[in-house]
Amino acid sequence: MPRIRELGIYEGQLPAGPLNGITDVPGVAVGHYTLHEGEGEWTGHGPFRTGVTLILPHEGNLYEEKVTAVTHTINGFGKVYGFEQVRELGTLETPIALTGTLNVPRVADALMTLAIEQNPYIGLGWAASGRKGYASVNPLVGETSDGFLSDMQARPIGLAEVRAALADASTGPVAEGVVGAGTGTSCYGWKGGIGTASRKLPRRWGGFTVGALVQSNFGAPQELTICGVPVGRVLRPSTYKPRPEDGSIMIVLATDAPLDTRQLGRLCRRAAFGLARTGSTCHGGSGDFVIAFSTTNRIPDRPETLAVQKEAFYEQPVMSQFSLAVIESVEEAIYNSLLMAHTVVGRDGNMRVGLPADEVVEVVGDSVTRLLN
């Protein structure tokens, strides 16, 4: 399975980082747990084509050393967890988890357990620990629906599965396609999944990295557009059944630029432009959410002083560069989520075909080459 870069049909205006993934942002780690279990008819407990993906801003204790974060809703038909507190405080204090829609509460509960294990005063507060501070924890969980391929009702992702994803977490290359939270998703009628990409700003613009990771699960076949070419007008998955529920996308953005919440919010609002490049028409039933965080703008749980000297960033002179970095990363991450996904047969024989890279090259490649020559 090739990533889009390997096909020779795509090129961004800004250079990618060395891994061309969200883990190009120093310290960011990603871990997956993939559940592929059972075949055939729905049994009431499977078959399962689902999973969970964790994104960790740094390798320390996230509750003790929070990072600045924001959320943004493009179309809010979704069941995410933890957005309200992030909006108010601008901080992320657990890993970000992505999963299938109905798994969200069980995954949020699991993140609570993990946070408590690491910080046993959570939920007890000063009475038990003599500790000052805010004794609760706000997990951040996103989702898209994998119900076409997987038994959603059974909600099979819980503490053990989240632990496994955490154990898998690495700062190296991110596994893409049919993995973790992308195991059962569909995109433009093809098999969707996890995809990632990154951009590096030129040194004179600060040299910062912006990375995106997506869980792609949206769109109708005829909409798919790659490198501006309406691929979906000529390539169609042979077995496509329209889904009434329309699907969704989760987009996670990471950067090492010392951005505050207002600035991160501006990044988030650009993600829709990357999404649109791939052909999305933002269906009414799509839960399209963006989460962004800065790894270098950190907030201690119990600051020892009220104020510290920090790097403050004037974004306006380079905002258009950040825009471009976000848009290109999101666009490319979606392409990767499609191209890296193989065909999956799920519950009740439902099938999603992997987007065939060679046919994409045939449709797109020539078009771009001819234009620029």
Next chain:
Amino acid sequence: MPRIRELGIYEGQLPAGPLNGITDVPGVAVGHYTLHEGEGEWTGHGPFRTGVTLILPHEGNLYEEKVTAVTHTINGFGKVYGFEQVRELGTLETPIALTGTLNVPRVADALMTLAIEQNPYIGLGWAASGRKGYASVNPLVGETSDGFLSDMQARPIGLAEVRAALADASTGPVAEGVVGAGTGTSCYGWKGGIGTASRKLPRRWGGFTVGALVQSNFGAPQELTICGVPVGRVLRPSTYKPRPEDGSIMIVLATDAPLDTRQLGRLCRRAAFGLARTGSTCHGGSGDFVIAFSTTNRIPDRPETLAVQKEAFYEQPVMSQFSLAVIESVEEAIYNSLLMAHTVVGRDGNMRVGLPADEVVEVVGDSVTRLLN
């Protein structure tokens, strides 16, 4: 335990409904499950002083016949569930559940189970049922922290407890004080809990009912104000220990006026004025949220036509009356949550004293009487 009305010290500008509670809005039902278990030291599984409260907009199948709803965040330090989809679609499709902070995921998961039991196509979609429509469900869950009196870490509220609350649901008088989601909460340093109140608009303003239900868990003793009198300056709970986590309040508003989401949003934004009347200074660590719904503005899950004739409401001429109804209902519901709560001793001997009605009367009553005579 008397409600504030029975003390003869409080009078609103607008008349209350017959029950002076959220169940004055026709069809609205409330059910509680109360967990009071264990005594003494924290064991890792108790003692528990917690519970869950359900508010049901009508007695039908809420998923099939949704009601128009909105949410509003006064201070977002909280871990609520389901707000994003309500913002986008303006619909409520499960009961509203209130509980202790760390119970939220388990309660949300339980609401999913109940919705699936009633609507087995949820999570399966058309593939299994031949049904058109959106095959997921968005539980709405609010919370405040009861960690001072209860073992929050153990998260003891799940499916069985939510079922019990549902079985308890009634359209009659609402149990207040130390019950359901109010079992372990604290308010202005006293025992807080569940409180409710309602207002009826004059016939020339439409004759609609507005009801409020609160889960009170906020404030410092010196702030408590009743009927404008700074009661907290003279009455203090004998055993008060300051809580660093500051507490929170959940406010649920119901009305039978056929309001749309924009109009319900205007109601929500008035709730803070009622909260302020009781002395709240909106602490930084308080998760103060409002949920509002209209029982008469309903949306079928699978509408048979794109449009129907409905009552559309021009709110502007009566908006100030709705404001007053919201503000007074919230204010009075908070008073009731305090006055109806008895003293509770919880985990590790932590104690919250019930606000003594007779002492309140002594401080407040005379003051108001003298002014108006």
Next chain:
Amino acid sequence: MPRIRELGIYEGQLPAGPLNGITDVPGVAVGHYTLHEGEGEWTGHGPFRTGVTLILPHEGNLYEEKVTAVTHTINGFGKVYGFEQVRELGTLETPIALTGTLNVPRVADALMTLAIEQNPYIGLGWAASGRKGYASVNPLVGETSDGFLSDMQARPIGLAEVRAALADASTGPVAEGVVGAGTGTSCYGWKGGIGTASRKLPRRWGGFTVGALVQSNFGAPQELTICGVPVGRVLRPSTYKPRPEDGSIMIVLATDAPLDTRQLGRLCRRAAFGLARTGSTCHGGSGDFVIAFSTTNRIPDRPETLAVQKEAFYEQPVMSQFSLAVIESVEEAIYNSLLMAHTVVGRDGNMRVGLPADEVVEVVGDSVTRLLN
């Protein structure tokens, strides 16, 4: 000057209305005043390449019979007027005016004068007129900067010019390109201006019309994308000077569907997807705003009853169709704003070249033809 449809290179998924413009929405009228005055060096009072464009939801007294309206901000680097009240009340009570950035206050002042002339009790209230009601008026004015071609400091658009635009208003075909508020704008380094387009939903989806009108003034040459083809990679305006201020776009959406404010808000949030299709990367300095209104959801200034029977609309089953209608209308309106604009030389000899239609056809046309054959 051909519109994009006439070039044979563009085709939408949904059919356009008969005029393929915002005036396909019954009752909607558009009027322009164009100020092209002076040549050569900046004098302190010119040269001027600016104007004003009015969009009228219906031909009646807009203050007496308001329409449901909302606003949406994609990137808020702009100086629009009137957004706050539209957000709260969801009503439009004057024509929408578009103009150059620094003209906004004078145009808002002019709209006040016109509203007062038509409704002389405004600003006087009951004391002078015995009238009940809200005696102020909220003009809605959008803008983009035409400072590259025109003397913005002099702010030459006021009451006389707004009157002239009103006198020009017609429900027929909309003049596009270098006209009204588009007289001095730039888009992707070429001459921008006013553009419009419309879509008609199939009868089974209600048969409603969605129309868009844009004032285009954004983007860098290399970004221009037409029908998915990165035209800006091969076609460049010969005289392009980069503008540090980056530009902006105003997007006005109209529909005859009886949508409420929440539903109109969902339409607005899709406009960015149409913008992205033309290559926009949402520059940091761009003021990108959307205004949407429904011509059939009207609100009297002084309703005689609190409620009326109205058509209420269930948008969810057709939301994806509305999305597509908005996205395609915005995309095509932007193309029209470019193609219908001729070359303009403005102050200090600054020049913007009109996008040459034949060269666009050469670059784009073949590419699409080959793909689909």
Next chain:
Amino acid sequence: MPRIRELGIYEGQLPAGPLNGITDVPGVAVGHYTLHEGEGEWTGHGPFRTGVTLILPHEGNLYEEKVTAVTHTINGFGKVYGFEQVRELGTLETPIALTGTLNVPRVADALMTLAIEQNPYIGLGWAASGRKGYASVNPLVGETSDGFLSDMQARPIGLAEVRAALADASTGPVAEGVVGAGTGTSCYGWKGGIGTASRKLPRRWGGFTVGALVQSNFGAPQELTICGVPVGRVLRPSTYKPRPEDGSIMIVLATDAPLDTRQLGRLCRRAAFGLARTGSTCHGGSGDFVIAFSTTNRIPDRPETLAVQKEAFYEQPVMSQFSLAVIESVEEAIYNSLLMAHTVVGRDGNMRVGLPADEVVEVVGDSVTRLLN
């Protein structure tokens, strides 16, 4: 005319600054222009009881050295100018002006003129000046309606009047009551106007100052509450005529704490709690807006580097103190706006009586004294 402090009936929990006004925040200046002209019947050009008030964050060139600022809307029935750009960029680049409703465009236009005089490249950009940067300017103007006492239609406040207010600006004590933008306003049926107050945080909480300035123009007589006492239940203005338009309030908050936009937003959202303390029920027709800025968090128009070392502030441990400072400042500023306002007779003999301090003392004073003794 005494301020509330001088009456001996009011005391806050936090100490006031030396001036007990917004100018206690170092560098903040306030200037008024008051227009009291004509008597008797409305002539079509008067009588006038109106004006303009300017709040300047510092004495430098505000366009060159912007301050961090945010806005917040409590009830958006109002015609403010400049909010969108402040939301996006978080910067204030002109003085804040307050005036009567229909004057807003002319005052915004005047602020543009002043900004251009000081920064002649505005509106010309690089073409004329060789300068890099964003060549437009975003005035911030708030308003309430003074149409009961003043001829609003004539819109008599423009450049000359704004210049006069600027010339009047001082960092000393702020003139209150019937002055500037408060010349023609009404509050709780009495004469309203300009009021101000401040609070100083204890040194261990950073020692910062929070100041508030209000233009009060809201409320019905029976609602007025002072120090918790429902004064409006016993004191009524003899000549009160109910106003259908309900009125409004503008609240400006200043601080020298180095807060970012998210943190300033949290301050803003507390202002409603101060407003509620005075009896407000947030009428449907009230335009209630908050603007907040930090004098020490500054942003150059053309930063020389992308990032600087700055003081970053952890607000959470002291957020409740900031809350209290905002709430008390707003409450006290409203009291001062009433008590410092004398009786005014305006157009058509319309009259607003000044709230009689001695009668307030009689009603309130005893009540509080008795409680605490």
